Amino acid sequence: MDLDIDTVRVARTRADCVLRPGEAFLGGGTFLYSEPLHAGVTGLVDLTGLGWEPWSVDESGLRVAGTCTLVELVAGPGALGAQGPYRGLGIVRDCVSALSLSAKVARTATVGGNLALGLPAGSMIGLFAALGARAVVWTPDGGSREVAVARLVTAAGVVALEPGEVLREVRVPAAVLGQRTVFRRASLTPTGRTAAMVTGRADERGPRIVVTASVSAPHGLDARDHDMLDRWLDRIGSTVGWFEDTHGTADWRGAMTRRLAHEALDELGGAA
Numbered sequence: 366m367d368l369d370i371d372t373v374r375v376a377r378t379r380a381d382c383v384l385r386p387g388e389a390f391l392g393g394g395t396f397l398y399s400e401p402l403h404a405g406v407t408g409l410v411d412l413t414g415l416g417w418e419p420w421s422v423d424e425s426g427l428r429v430a431g432t433c434t435l436v437e438l439v440a441g442p443g444a445l446g447a448q449g450p451y452r453g454l455g456i457v458r459d460c461v462s463a464l465s466l467s468a469k470v471a472r473t474a475t476v477g478g479n480l481a482l483g484l485p486a487g488s489m490i491g492l493f494a495a496l497g498a499r500a501v502v503w504t505p506d507g508g509s510r511e512v513a514v515a516r517l518v519t520a521a522g523v524v525a526l527e528p529g530e531v532l533r534e535v536r537v538p539a540a541v542l543g544q545r546t547v548f549r550r551a552s553l554t555p556t557g558r559t560a561a562m563v564t565g566r567a568d569e570r571g572p573r574i575v576v577t578a579s580v581s582a583p584h585g586l587d588a589r590d591h592d593m594l595d596r597w598l599d600r601i602g603s604t605v606g607w608f609e610d611t612h613g614t615a616d617w618r619g620a621m622t623r624r625l626a627h628e629a630l631d632e633l634g635g636a637a
């Protein structure tokens with residue numbers, strides 16, 4: 366790796382997060398240190414120095430810090446989620462496993478970095494979108510705003526974060542934690558990059574299905590039945606189109622998504 370930068374500042378306070386010209390945020394660095402930096406980036410501001418608690422759960426729900434590593438996510442919320450009051454978190458481990466990361470990379474890669482990259486195969490997007498999470502974003506003027514994770518990614522690699530905005534944390538409402546969730550995934554090879562991912566959750570209104578990886582940005586549907594699901598998938602195919610890259614053709618991804626989405630709806634108890 367040839368990293369051509371002049372400075373790395375470790376942020377200790379919120380004031381340190383105000384970017385100077387040429388600076389970009391650094392999470393775990395697993396992407397930043399593996400790809401050429403954007404033109405004009407001459408310095409990095411390391412967010413891991415802020416010392417945020419990786420995750421916490423209380424009566425308002427689950428909070429996961431932007432700097433929470435994927436290993437911490439699995440060991441914490443992921444371990445809560447087998448059944449009972451936290452059964453909704455049963456898909457955490459699956460969603461982390463859906464990333465084509467080695468154990469070494471997963472120890473460093475952060476939830477915030479995965480969300481901020483907005484890659485179609487960014488499985489933290491499908492996870493937190495299915496959990497109805499909201500992202501808390503620190504704005505450079507010292508304020509903050511919230512955005513639904515389902516709306517955070519607007520196109521492949523494009524996120525609704527303005528320059529200088531920090532993804533502080535994601536919040537999952539308490540009511541969701543005990544709800545049933547589902548996970549399905551397809552890739553060309555068992556350890557390959559995720560090409561289609563379907564996550565979902567059943568609440569009092571019925572099942573909600575979220576499609577990622579086979580589309581450039583997440584799509585979600587309150588799916589009452591399989592016919593409705595089919596019509597929605599048809600519409601995605603004919604309007605937005607299925608994502609295509611070296612990890613799968615558009616047609617194959619569309620077909621896999623359909624299969625996985627119907628399986629997911631069956632599991633969540635959608636009407637036939």
Ligand SMILES: Cc1cc2nc3c(=O)[nH]c(=O)nc-3n(C[C@H](O)[C@H](O)[C@H](O)COP(=O)(O)OP(=O)(O)OC[C@H]3O[C@@H](n4cnc5c(N)ncnc54)[C@H](O)[C@@H]3O)c2cc1C
Pocket residue numbers: 389390391392393394395396397398399412431432463464465466467470473474475476477478479480481482484485486487488526530531532533558559
């Ligand atoms: C071998 C390998 C396999 C990978 N496989 C996958 C995969 O299957 N799917 C996938 O999606 N990605 C994959 N990646 C890309 C990347 O490693 C992961 O998305 C990871 O989660 C990024 O997290 P990070 O903390 O390392 O981000 P960094 O590299 O530190 O940063 C990534 C981007 O996010 C910004 N950023 C980081 N944290 C914040 C924050 N809190 N607020 C605002 N902006 C922030 C940075 O400025 C940068 O633009 C892979 C990488 C490697 C090296």
